[in-house]
Amino acid sequence: MEERKQMQNVATRKIVVPGELLMKGHMKPGVGTYARDGQIFAATVGILNVHGNYVNVIPLSGKYMPRVGDVIIGKIIDVAPTNWLVDINAPYPAPLHISGTPWRIEMGETQKYLNVGDMVLCEVEAVDETKRVMVTMGKPGCKKLLGGEIIEITPTKVPRVIGKGGSMINLLKNYTKCRIFVGQNGRIWIEGSVEQIAIAILAIRKIEEESHLLGLTDSIKNFLEEKTKNLTQ
Numbered sequence: 001m002e003e004r005k006q007m008q009n010v011a012t013r014k015i016v017v018p019g020e021l022l023m024k025g026h027m028k029p030g031v032g033t034y035a036r037d038g039q040i041f042a043a044t045v046g047i048l049n050v051h052g053n054y055v056n057v058i059p060l061s062g063k064y065m066p067r068v069g070d071v072i073i074g075k076i077i078d079v080a081p082t083n084w085l086v087d088i089n090a091p092y093p094a095p096l097h098i099s100g101t102p103w104r105i106e107m108g109e110t111q112k113y114l115n116v117g118d119m120v121l122c123e124v125e126a127v128d129e130t131k132r133v134m135v136t137m138g139k140p141g142c143k144k145l146l147g148g149e150i151i152e153i154t155p156t157k158v159p160r161v162i163g164k165g166g167s168m169i170n171l172l173k174n175y176t177k178c179r180i181f182v183g184q185n186g187r188i189w190i191e192g193s194v195e196q197i198a199i200a201i202l203a204i205r206k207i208e209e210e211s212h213l214l215g216l217t218d219s220i221k222n223f224l225e226e227k228t229k230n231l232t233q
Contacts, residue, residue: 015212016042016057023055032057046156047212064090064155064185066133070124071142073150073183074135076116081108086120086135089152089185096122100136102143119145119189121181148179148191151201153208155186160211161204168207168217175224176200177231199227 016022020042022033029035032044033055042048046057066072066088074094078085083097096114098105103113114120121143125136137143153161161182162169173180178192178200190200203224210216 014048030054030056059156066124070184072185073187076118094133094135100138157208
């Protein structure tokens with residue numbers, strides 16, 4: 001128990017490399033780790049994280065791996081009579097069927113609603129055993145995104161941009177006065193004035209680059225206070 005507390009307090013933001021010994025004893029291997037001879041090792045480059053009885057390694061980079069229920073931002077890359085093909089920033093694109101939209105669409109009229117290049121806020125509806133994905137816009141909050149700016153970050157950094165209980169994203173919204181949607185696939189939509197959007201992007205890039213550091217929320221708050229003080233005068 002004492003060993004786990006020390007790990008939680010001291011090594012939560014420690015960067016580890018594949019094969020590095022993380023823990024001996026009675027802890028269990030979690031995400032990004034493996035066990036051998038009663039010891040737990042890192043399976044990937046990432047941030048050491050101890051949660052409950054599990055030792056995890058949060059990857060520093062990597063492609064988005066879809067999970068059912070994820071709210072994501074997709075880009076229309078192809079149009080067919082009854083569906084669209086959506087780039088979701090994953091290894092493979094995902095189909096969006098006309099039945100999975102908030103509109104009543106006749107076959108062959110898909111291009112009237114969404115065209116190549118359009119951005120959509122959608123949800124992962126299904127992922128099969130071969131990792132093929134189906135997305136839907138039929139859930140609350142899903143919609144076509146108009147205007148604004150889209151940026152991409154490493155998908156594994158999304159939790160840091162959102163923050164515990166939404167603390168970080170609320171900080172960004174409050175200081176920049178921007179409307180912001182964060183997709184679990186690493187795409188972020190930002191709407192506001194040119195100056196507001198620029199500050200929001202700078203802050204998000206700072207979060208991405210410094211996600212492994214402790215005290216990140218306070219650092220970002222200070223950054224935003226400095227950058228937005230002229231906007232509020």
